Amino acid sequence: MRQLSFLLILAVICSCNKNNNDDGAIFCTEEFVYGLQVTVRDANTSAVLTAGEVTVTVTDGNYSETLEFFDTVFLGAGERAGNYIITISGSNYQTFNSNTVTVSRTEDDCHVITEVLAFTVQPN
Numbered sequence: 001m002r003q004l005s006f007l008l009i010l011a012v013i014c015s016c017n018k019n020n021n022d023d024g025a026i027f028c029t030e031e032f033v034y035g036l037q038v039t040v041r042d043a044n045t046s047a048v049l050t051a052g053e054v055t056v057t058v059t060d061g062n063y064s065e066t067l068e069f070f071d072t073v074f075l076g077a078g079e080r081a082g083n084y085i086i087t088i089s090g091s092n093y094q095t096f097n098s099n100t101v102t103v104s105r106t107e108d109d110c111h112v113i114t115e116v117l118a119f120t121v122q123p124n
Helices: 002-015
Strands: 034-042 055-060 063-066 068-070 073-078 082-090 093-097 101-103 115-121
Touching (some): 055 073, 093 115, 101 115
Antiparallel strands (some): 068 073, 082 101
16 A cells, blocks of 8 residues: 555656646746845955945946845845946945846746855945
């Protein structure tokens, strides 16, 4: 009896596929994924800088976005793949421009893959 139960369970598991249907459609989760997660630190003190101290802006061609600050990181480019230049500016810090950062989509094209980045900026 146990062998029969095992075979039935195995058959059910094997009959499931990634798409869960025969037309090849992909079912994505409703999770919202940010493409960029940026930590900014003071170059002299290594202290994490907040939205009150610096602004983090990203550009991709004509697209521009100011990242939102949550807890200790700046988040943005939600569900948006692209090639971004990150600019960090603040009245007490020298403006910093990154090299191009590429945010890609997952293999199933459902979400972006978060780029986790850390930068240090020089005080004026």
